[in-house]
Amino acid sequence: MSAVTEVQNNTTEALAALLDGGEGSLVTLVAGETRVAAHRAVLAAASPVFAAMFAHDMLEASCGQVSIDDVEGPVLRLLVAYTYTLQAPQLPDTAAQLLSAADKYGLSALKAACERQLMSQLAVETAAATAVTAVRHSCPDATRAAVAFIKDHLQVMATRGWADAVLEYPQEVIEVSSMLGEPPAEASSPAATGGGSTPNSDSQPHSGHSRTPAAAAPPTSARHTPPPDDAAVCRFRSLSEEERGRRLIEAAKEGEVEVVRALLAAGADVGSRSGAGGTALHWAAWRGHAAVVRLLLSAASDPNARSQGGETPLHLAVWNGHAEAAAALLQAGADRGVRTNSGNTALDIARRYNHQEIVSMLTQS
Numbered sequence: 001m002s003a004v005t006e007v008q009n010n011t012t013e014a015l016a017a018l019l020d021g022g023e024g025s026l027v028t029l030v031a032g033e034t035r036v037a038a039h040r041a042v043l044a045a046a047s048p049v050f051a052a053m054f055a056h057d058m059l060e061a062s063c064g065q066v067s068i069d070d071v072e073g074p075v076l077r078l079l080v081a082y083t084y085t086l087q088a089p090q091l092p093d094t095a096a097q098l099l100s101a102a103d104k105y106g107l108s109a110l111k112a113a114c115e116r117q118l119m120s121q122l123a124v125e126t127a128a129a130t131a132v133t134a135v136r137h138s139c140p141d142a143t144r145a146a147v148a149f150i151k152d153h154l155q156v157m158a159t160r161g162w163a164d165a166v167l168e169y170p171q172e173v174i175e176v177s178s179m180l181g182e183p184p185a186e187a188s189s190p191a192a193t194g195g196g197s198t199p200n201s202d203s204q205p206h207s208g209h210s211r212t213p214a215a216a217a218p219p220t221s222a223r224h225t226p227p228p229d230d231a232a233v234c235r236f237r238s239l240s241e242e243e244r245g246r247r248l249i250e251a252a253k254e255g256e257v258e259v260v261r262a263l264l265a266a267g268a269d270v271g272s273r274s275g276a277g278g279t280a281l282h283w284a285a286w287r288g289h290a291a292v293v294r295l296l297l298s299a300a301s302d303p304n305a306r307s308q309g310g311e312t313p314l315h316l317a318v319w320n321g322h323a324e325a326a327a328a329l330l331q332a333g334a335d336r337g338v339r340t341n342s343g344n345t346a347l348d349i350a351r352r353y354n355h356q357e358i359v360s361m362l363t364q365s
Contacts, residue, residue, distance in 0.1 A: 004236070017094045023248070024066070025039050025040055025041060025204075026040070027039075027043070027054070027064055027065065027066060028041050028064060028066070029065075029066050029068050029073075029076060029080065030065060030066065030067050030068065031067075031068045031069070031071050031072060031073045031076040031285055032072065032073050034072075034074070034076055034077065036076055036077055036080050036179070038080050038083070038084075038086045040054045041171060041278050042083050043080070043083055044085055045083075046082070046083035046086075046107060046354055047083065047105040047106050047107055047363070048106040048353055049104065049105045049106045049319070049320060050105060052319045052320075052349075052353075053066070053195075057341075060227060062112070067272065069099070069252070069253060069254060070100075070104070070230065070287075071100075071101045071104075073098060074094065075094055075098055075101055076098045076101070078091070078094065079098065079101050079102070079105065079107070081112075082107065082109075083100075086109070088109075088110050088113030088114065090117070092117060092121050093116045093158075095117040095118050095121070096118060096129065096133045097113070097128070098114050099111055099114035099115060099118065099137060099139070100133070100137060102114060102266075103137040103138075111137070111139075115134070115139045115141060115142045118130050118133065118134070118139075118142050118146075119141065119142050119145045119146075122145060122146060122149045124155055124156050124159060125159050125160070125161045126151050126161055127146055127149050127153065127156045127161070128150075128156055128157075128159065128160050128161040128162040128164070128165040128173075128176075129151050129164070129165060130142065131143065131146035131150065131165075131172075132165045132169045132172045132173065132176070134146055135175050135176060136169070136172055139193045141178075143176075145175075147176060147179045147180060150176070150180060151180060164298045175315075188326065188327060193201060212259075232258075232259075232262040232266075233262050233266045234263045234266075235269065236262055236263050236265075236266035236268070237266045239266075240270060241267075242262055242272075244266060244268040244269070244271045245265065245272025245273075246266055246272070247259070247263055247268070248260060248263045248264070248268040248270070248272060248280045249271075249272060249274050249278070249279070249280045249283055251280075251292075252280035252283045252287075252289065252292050252296065253283045253284075253287060254283040254287075254289075255284070255287060255289035255291070255292055256292075257289075257291050257292055257295060260292055260296065261295060261330045264295070264296075264299045268272070270296055270299050270301040271301075271302070271305070272299060277306070277307040277309075278310035279301065279302070279305050279313075280292075280296055280301065280306050281293065281296045281297070281301040281302070281303070281313045282305065282306065282307055282311070282313050282316055284296060284311075284313075284325070285313035285316045285317035285325050285326075285329065286313075286317070286319075286320060287320075287322075288317065288322030288324070288325050289321060289325070290322070290324035290325045290328055293317075293325045293328045293329065294328050295306025297328060297329070297332040301323060303329050303333055303334040303335075304333075304334060304335050304338060305333045306338070309340055309341050309342075310338075310339065310340040310341035311328040311340050312334060312335070312338050313329055313334065313345050314324075314326060314329045314330070314334040314335075314336065314338070314346045315338070315340060315344070315349060318349045318350045318355060318358050318362075319344045319349050319353065321353065321355040321358065322338045323355070323358050326346075326358050326361060326362075327361060330361065330362075336362050346358075347359065347364055349364065350362055
């Protein structure tokens with residue numbers, strides 16, 4: 001049975017189940033100012049991520065509302081529409097964003113359709129962004145197509161699109177450069193960049209940086225993060241303890257390494273909890289922000305803290321298949337034998353969702 005056929009069958013059963021679902025069958029998804037009401041059963045039938053979320057009333061899902069922070073409102077509407085229709089929209093302008101959302105929520109057929117759209121609309125100005133998107137979301141066909149296009153149109157590396165990609169995703173550009181047959185160090189040498197520097201992979205681009213096509217940072221700089229900014233630390237210290245804890249959780253959700261670092265330096269409590277009992281470490285693990293996971297662990301975050309549903313950060317990392325975050329948690333002493341309130345260990349979850357790399361990790365003695 002194909003993946004699409006299986007989802008179609010599941011969705012048919014989910015639609016039938018709505019007849020007696022009652023008010024509790026609805027959940028509101030929130031992205032910025034956009035609010036989309038949907039049926040839990042339909043979302044869960046199409047997406048293993050939503051299924052896991054609703055199965056145990058995890059985090060804010062138990063309140064009937066889920067914040068989708070890294071998906072724009074229009075894209076969220078398309079995502080939800082797909083779970084009901086199983087028809088991928090032909091909207092070239094949103095293909096990359098929709099692919100990212102489909103990847104995050106495990107909608108493989110939608111992701112494949114978006115990948116085909118990206119391949120069909122390759123152009124000089126957009127090829128760099130397409131290549132980065134393909135690498136970031138493990139799309140081998142789109143990656144090969146984008147690299148082949150860039151080889152045939154080397155002027156791509158003189159576009160603003162390439163410069164933006166270099167500044168925002170240096171590691172992905174280095175990987176693309178290696179596929180082009182050029183040593184990544186060539187594009188990142190001081191001579192090529194005029195002695196300038198670029199932000200590391202965990203920081204955001206700043207308007208003061210020169211956007212030149214050859215501004216990629218060497219691999220080592222992408223793994224190095226500077227100490228927290230003293231001004232930011234002082235600003236955070238002026239906040240209440242409760243507000244520092246709230247901001248730490250929000251920064252962990254978004255993977256904002258430098259904000260997390262500054263908040264920790266300002267004394268934010270790593271044990272602060274969100275409404276449903278999740279710590280900053282829970283959220284970083286759930287979202288797969290491995291750098292934030294490691295940073296929080298280095299600040300003595302409890303790898304075995306449990307949410308209201310009994311989930312540890314390891315359970316949440318495993319649910320979404322975030323192997324790097326799971327490995328960091330295990331190295332920090334996460335207990336792989338802990339069971340959720342419904343009786344699941346991390347290994348049970350990894351096997352259920354066929355995360356083979358994590359299954360191997362958890363079964364190692």
